[in-house]
Amino acid sequence: MILEHPITIIGAGLGGLTLARVLHVYGIPATIYEADPSAQARPQGGQLDIHEHNGQRALEAAGLTDEFRAIIREGGEALRMLDQHGTVLYEEFDDGTGTRPEVLRGDLRRILLASLPAGTVQWGKKLTGVVALGAGRHELTFADGSRVPTELLVGADGAWSKVRPLLSDAQPMYVGATFIETYLCNVDERHPATAEAVGSSAMSALTPGKGIVVHREAGNVLHTYVELTRPAEWIASIDFTDVTAATRTIAAEFDGWAPALTALITDADTPPVPRMIYTLPKSHRWDRVPGVTLLGDAAHLMPPSGEGANLAMFDGFELGKAIAAHPDNLEAALTAYEEALFPRSESEAADAYVLLDLCLGDRAPFGLIDFFNGAPKEERESHRQP
Structure with a gap:
C-alpha cells in the first residue's frame, strides 16, 4: 500500500x-x-x-x-476468593496450561x-x-x-x-462504581499476614457494594483495587490530596473486616487514587x-x-x-x-x-463463586477482574 x-x-x-x-x-x-x-x-x-x-x-x-x-x-494464574474475615471461600491453582498467563x-x-x-x-x-x-x-x-x-x-x-x-x-457514563488504587510493597517482610491472605497471585474479597481485589506483582508488591459502588458525588466529596483523610474515609467503609485485608488500605505505600468506572x-x-x-x-x-x-x-x-x-x-x-x-x-x-x-451486586460473592464453579474453564478465564 x-x-x-x-x-x-x-x-x-x-x-x-x-x-x-x-x-x-x-x-x-x-x-x-x-x-x-x-x-x-x-x-x-x-x-x-x-x-x-x-x-x-x-x-x-x-x-x-x-x-x-x-x-x-510464572504462577500468575492462581486465584482465591475470601470473605471479609479472611476465610477462603474459593481457590484455583495455576495448572501451568498458559491459557491466560499474566504479564x-x-x-x-x-x-x-x-x-x-x-x-x-x-x-x-x-x-x-x-x-x-x-x-x-x-x-x-x-x-x-x-x-x-x-x-x-x-x-x-x-x-x-x-x-x-x-x-x-x-x-462515557459513570456506572456508579469506583475502584481506588493502592500499592503495598515488600509485603512478605513487612506484612506477612496480608501476603499470606492474598496468596501467590490474585485475591478478591467481595460483598454487596464493596470489595478488595489484589494482584501480586514482581518484587513482593501487592497492587490493590478497593471497589465501591457509590454515587459520583460521594467520591467527589473526598479530598484525595489529603492522603490521611482520604485513606481514613475509604478504610471506614471496611470497618470490621480482617486487619490483613484492611492493611491494603491503611498501610498502603502510595496515595489512594480513585478510578471512576465509565462506560459507553x-x-x-x-x-x-x-x-x-x-x-x-x-x-x-x-x-x-x-x-x-x-x-x-x-x-x-x-x-x-x-x-x-x-x-x-x-x-x-x-x-x-x-x-x-x-x-x-x-x-x-x-x-x-x-x-x-456478580462482583458487587446483591449476591456477591456467591454469585461469582457459582459462576466459577459452573462455567467452562475457558469462560471463567476470560472474565477475571480487574
Whole structure:
C-alpha cells in the first residue's frame, strides 16, 4: 500500500501499538501520535491476563509470541476468593496450561514499542482538533501547533477519545462504581499476614457494594483495587490530596473486616487514587464515515472484566489484517473491520456488566463463586477482574 500520508493512529496504548506492529509486519507504514512526552512519562498499570482467543492471537499476528512468553509471571494464574474475615471461600491453582498467563502492562507495552521502527511513535503530540478535508482525508492539529494530513485516522485514544466525535455523539457514563488504587510493597517482610491472605497471585474479597481485589506483582508488591459502588458525588466529596483523610474515609467503609485485608488500605505505600468506572452504551456503534475508525476503549469502553487490554489488541490485529486484505480500498477494509467489531464489542460489554454485578451486586460473592464453579474453564478465564 502506498499512501501519500501514511495511516495515522492516535494513542500509543496496547491497541494502537498492536495495530502499528501488525501493519509493519505486512509492510504498511503507520505513525502513532501520543500525548505523553515519553514512554516513561507515567505508570502503565498492573498485571494483565492475556487470553488465548484474543490477546495471544494478536501477539502471534504481531510476531511477538516469544517476546511475550519471556515476560510471563510464572504462577500468575492462581486465584482465591475470601470473605471479609479472611476465610477462603474459593481457590484455583495455576495448572501451568498458559491459557491466560499474566504479564505487567508496562512490560507488554515495552515489547510492542521495541518491535516498531524508530520514529513510528511521535511523543508529546496532544491532539486538539480534527478537520475533514473530503474524500476520507483529515487534517489533525496538535497542541504544539503542528498540523498533519492523513488518509486514514484511527482513534486508539481511550475513554475520552478526541477522535470519537467524528463518528459518534456517545459520551462515557459513570456506572456508579469506583475502584481506588493502592500499592503495598515488600509485603512478605513487612506484612506477612496480608501476603499470606492474598496468596501467590490474585485475591478478591467481595460483598454487596464493596470489595478488595489484589494482584501480586514482581518484587513482593501487592497492587490493590478497593471497589465501591457509590454515587459520583460521594467520591467527589473526598479530598484525595489529603492522603490521611482520604485513606481514613475509604478504610471506614471496611470497618470490621480482617486487619490483613484492611492493611491494603491503611498501610498502603502510595496515595489512594480513585478510578471512576465509565462506560459507553453496550451497543455502541456508528455509521461508516470515510477515512476514520476507532479501536479499544475509544470504541467500546466497558466495565473491567479482564478483557479490556485483550480486546484492544485484538481490535488492532483485526484492523491491521483488514487493511492488508484490502490494500487498494480502505473503505472496504474499514467496513469489514467494523462489521465484526460491533457484535463482538456488544457481546463483551454485556458480559462485563454481568461480571460487575456478580462482583458487587446483591449476591456477591456467591454469585461469582457459582459462576466459577459452573462455567467452562475457558469462560471463567476470560472474565477475571480487574
